[in-house]
Amino acid sequence: MSKKDNPTDFVKVNGLKVEAVIGVFDWERVITQPLVIDVTMATDIREAASSDDIDHAINYKAVCDDITQWCQQAKAMLIETLAELIAQNILQKYATTQVTVTVAKPTAIKEADYVAVQITRTAKTAE
Numbered sequence: 001m002s003k004k005d006n007p008t009d010f011v012k013v014n015g016l017k018v019e020a021v022i023g024v025f026d027w028e029r030v031i032t033q034p035l036v037i038d039v040t041m042a043t044d045i046r047e048a049a050s051s052d053d054i055d056h057a058i059n060y061k062a063v064c065d066d067i068t069q070w071c072q073q074a075k076a077m078l079i080e081t082l083a084e085l086i087a088q089n090i091l092q093k094y095a096t097t098q099v100t101v102t103v104a105k106p107t108a109i110k111e112a113d114y115v116a117v118q119i120t121r122t123a124k125t126a127e
Contacts, residue, residue: 009045011058011096014038018068021075022082022105035079036104036114037067039086041096058094066093079103080117087121098122 016039019032041058048057067086076082083103090099104116 008042008097011041011043011045011060011063012039013060013064013067016064016067018071020071020082022071022077022079024077029075033105033107035071035082036106037071037086038100038102038104039063039067039090040100041090041094042098043094043096058096063090063094066090079105079115080119083117083119084121087119091121091123096123 016037018035018037020035021029021031022033022035023029041063043058045057048054066089070085070089071082074082074085076085083101086103087099087101090096090101098120100118100120102116102118104114106114108115
């Protein structure tokens with residue numbers, strides 16, 4: 001199969017709002033703060049498109065529920081930690097070959113709309 005026959009499609013979640021414990025300061029460890037998360041998952045959607053069956057697709061509701069749970073359970077200090085956790089868990093659980101995750105913390109810096117980290121991770125392939 002040539003590269004031309006193997007398209008890269010994307011399933012995206014943009015602006016997922018999650019309340020979670022996040023931050024390095026003592027006062028941040030006892031409250032929840034808003035996070036805004038974007039995820040782009042590379043996948044081949046042809047089977048889902050032709051079958052019209054959710055079992056052949058990345059279920060974005062399940063992805064959103066998982067991200068929310070992972071963020072709330074992690075109680076991470078850094079948004080970098082959450083981005084890595086989300087990326088690795090998505091690569092393990094969902095049919096994606098590559099994921100880009102952005103985690104934004106809109107209340108971190110008063111003078112800024114938000115601060116964020118963005119990472120891209122690729123699934124390890126068997127050799």
